[in-house]
Amino acid sequence: MLENFAKRLLDNLTGAVLLVDAALIVRYLNPSAEALLAMSRARVVGAPLADCFVEIGDTDTSAVLRDTLATSHPFTKREAHMRVGLQEIIVDYTVAPLISPGHPPSLLIEMQQIDRLLRISREDALIANHQATRSLIRGVAHEIKNPLGGIRGAAQLLAKTLKTPELTEYTNIIIEETDRLRNLADRMLGPRKLPEVQSVNIHECLERVRSLMLVEAEGRVQIERDYDPSLPELNADPDQLIQAILNITGNALQALMENPDQENPCITLRTRHLRQFTIGAQRHRLVMRVEIIDNGPGIAEALLESIFYPMVSGRANGTGLGLSIAQDIVHQYHGLIECDSRPGRTVFSILLPVEQENAR
Ligand SMILES: Nc1ncnc2c1ncn2[C@@H]1O[C@H](COP(=O)(O)OP(=O)(O)O)[C@@H](O)[C@H]1O
Numbered sequence: 298m299l300e301n302f303a304k305r306l307l308d309n310l311t312g313a314v315l316l317v318d319a320a321l322i323v324r325y326l327n328p329s330a331e332a333l334l335a336m337s338r339a340r341v342v343g344a345p346l347a348d349c350f351v352e353i354g355d356t357d358t359s360a361v362l363r364d365t366l367a368t369s370h371p372f373t374k375r376e377a378h379m380r381v382g383l384q385e386i387i388v389d390y391t392v393a394p395l396i397s398p399g400h401p402p403s404l405l406i407e408m409q410q411i412d413r414l415l416r417i418s419r420e421d422a423l424i425a426n427h428q429a430t431r432s433l434i435r436g437v438a439h440e441i442k443n444p445l446g447g448i449r450g451a452a453q454l455l456a457k458t459l460k461t462p463e464l465t466e467y468t469n470i471i472i473e474e475t476d477r478l479r480n481l482a483d484r485m486l487g488p489r490k491l492p493e494v495q496s497v498n499i500h501e502c503l504e505r506v507r508s509l510m511l512v513e514a515e516g517r518v519q520i521e522r523d524y525d526p527s528l529p530e531l532n533a534d535p536d537q538l539i540q541a542i543l544n545i546t547g548n549a550l551q552a553l554m555e556n557p558d559q560e561n562p563c564i565t566l567r568t569r570h571l572r573q574f575t576i577g578a579q580r581h582r583l584v585m586r587v588e589i590i591d592n593g594p595g596i597a598e599a600l601l602e603s604i605f606y607p608m609v610s611g612r613a614n615g616t617g618l619g620l621s622i623a624q625d626i627v628h629q630y631h632g633l634i635e636c637d638s639r640p641g642r643t644v645f646s647i648l649l650p651v652e653q654e655n656a657r
């Protein structure tokens with residue numbers, strides 16, 4: 298009776314629970330664990346735990362579990378990255394030894410998937426921060442631009458009245474510097490052309506970017522493609538999408554070409570689709586993911602949190618506007634750009650919802 302009740306309790310928990318024996322063979326898993334591992338009970342029970350998931354990183358999970366069994370000390374690990382099938386998930390997990398007289402020793406593993414929670418809160422913060430800084434930057438750019446026309450005009454008038462050529466050198470400096478400042482302010486304001494929304498094939502945009510990048514790479518960087526040909530078309534302005542992809546791919550190319558130790562420099566353009574995917578707080582039936590992956594040195598940890606802010610640049614002559622503008626464009630289409638970077642692998646993911654009427 299009690300056993301039945303306990304089983305019903307376990308079956309109704311939202312946390313994933315697995316029971317493994319001393320040989321690390323799975324003996325029980327609850328429905329939440331089946332959902333997390335995307336495997337049915339029939340397949341998992343009796344199979345080695347290592348067939349269900351693999352922890353990414355230095356941890357030898359099996360050794361840690363055996364150790365727990367030997368010492369009878371429970372342990373908890375936070376934000377463990379696991380590979381489950383083809384997917385990577387982040388979980389907090391706790392392992393507790395179960396030792397009771399008359400029963401063989403076993404281990405109870407509880408797992409809670411946290412990457413969805415992490416993602417949702419991070420994305421909300423990203424979108425809110427981005428909107429606030431973009432409008433701040435636009436405001437500043439307008440304020441800079443307004444007096445520039447007057448300054449430039451006055452310098453031109455002054456130049457006409459000057460008799461000595463040495464002095465016109467000064468007015469020329471005023472004019473050139475105001476032009477430079479106006480260009481910067483224009484870039485801070487971002488594209489001003491009204492978007493021309495039409496049905497676009499994302500792969501055509503990627504191919505355009507690829508051919509532009511190949512010219513710039515002068516044969517020194519490989520640009521591979523890994524496209525999902527089943528992706529439907531999007532409703533967007535192709536020039537804007539090209540601009541966003543170009544800004545991201547341009548950074549990857551710069552990172553590769555400027556790094557003297559770079560071996561086999563390579564950029565991969567990858568597309569995939571995701572069903573029932575949440576961006577911010579909004580759930581979408583179909584989302585397109587465009588990944589721009591490079592094997593360069595990666596983004597310094599201190600910079601990583603702020604690269605989407607305008608005017609944040611890791612390069613001496615950078616404006617720090619490229620990623621901010623790209624995020625702005627993608628945001629117009631209710632999408633989001635995310636970044637994940639470590640030395641040797643930097644991934645920028647553009648997530649774009651595909652409207653219902655376009656979905657096949
Ligand atoms: N793929 C990448 N690899 C390494 N660093 C990158 C990559 N993409 C972006 N960055 C970093 O992010 C910064 C911001 O990029 P961006 O907004 O385009 O401005 P800018 O290119 O003008 O510096 C870059 O200066 C660079 O330090």
Ligand SMILES: [Mg+2]
Nearest residue numbers: 544548619620
């Ligand atoms: Mg850039």
